[in-house]
Amino acid sequence: MPYSLSEIIVLFFTYAVIGWVWETIYCSIKDHHFAYRGFLFGPYCPVYGFAVTTILITTFRVSDNLILLFLVGFVVASIFEYVASLFLEKAFHMKLWDYSHLWGNLQGRVAPQISLFWAIGVVVLVRFIQPAVQRVINWEEAHTHGMLALMVVLVMGTDTILTIISVQHFHTTTKMWNERAEAYRERLRKRLESALPEEKPALAKRLDNWRAEMLDRRAELDLRLLNWNERRLVKSFPRLKVLDAKRFNEMKQDLLKHSK
Template identity: 35%
Template structure:
């Protein structure tokens, strides 16, 4: 046990990626009451679980036979991996693809005590129960069969990872741009409201002056001209703001249009994803993805 060739390690990695996908998809699907193809990739593979399983096997090698040390090493190693993966993904893609912020004893939402303890028990389950039959199956395969399996799955895995990374990076850019547009739209709407209020107030004041100076035709005419000039100037400003509002709305719709089937699938596969900086924009895109599904 634990002494494998490079292609056997890779095959174990893919096997545990798939097992992780089954676990996560089942859990999220039961909670959502509908099937969810969970994960970052389109393939039924979760690299975090595959990496975690390989790390657990490596860490348990020096302490195998001691369940307490196996538990602690797996708990620590997997938690560090989960934290680093979550931290890097959020910095790259501007989203948390999992978020434990609502769980007690969490660290920045990337890890929490509950999942860390679960990693420890999973390490024991992996090394003492799950891995042994899988090891037997893999060791029965010939070298050629293993290499062909690893090569075939590896090509699909690399292609899917590249496409998923591109989609996630683009999604992050859309979130950032959409947040800026939302802020500009709010600013324009506030300016339009203030302009209308200002126009109404000035017109009211000028009419009041007209009533007071009704005896003087010349002054009345000047007041009316001033009122007309004010209304015209504000109408021009309002028209410019309306054009800007229209342009921003169109740009916002185009950004939503950049959510292709693949990017919307990325949102649906990660229903618990969150974003500290772009939360409102993310909620809008998730709603867009749900409408697309319907």
């Protein structure tokens, strides 16, 4: 093993923070508004921490060979992104990215163009960024003797527990909106089918505008709005899909506007 356990933990945290800064800046510029990225509450993206530490360990023996470094980076990054997507889908019923529109994609989880970008990033990371980061970590290890790693475990472990609770609450909220939406649309459909001819145009219009009508009547229907973290997830991940809440996916942007 090229790194000690405490080094791996600090490397994980360092690149999780760097990944959060990168994604937040990039997505804020792209979307023209501040996007607080990351799945957890804190300013870090664990997926970057896991990905980079995995890449650093797997490419340690080929770091001097640019071609092998690129190829290993391509493969490892692709596998990691696929597994991360599958985990989010199975554990949280959520899909945060979807490459279905890209050529050669695999179930929308990975795509050659994206993996190529990550592979180039791996070369830059291992050859130019990691040496400087490692010097800082060597200094930190010599002075804290693993205490920073312990703090990282405590802080991020607590954050993970709180995030799981929050995401479960979010899933409950999405299912509630989804069930009420299905029931509301069904009531309108039944009224439309049995309505008098002169009543049908108005009811058809109401069925077309069911999202706006539900939101206007949310208090009457006993529907709660999204909390801060739920709004952040919807706003920061425009491609977010809740896999078992189709109607919620259709109205999430409208609901976001009303939840501000």
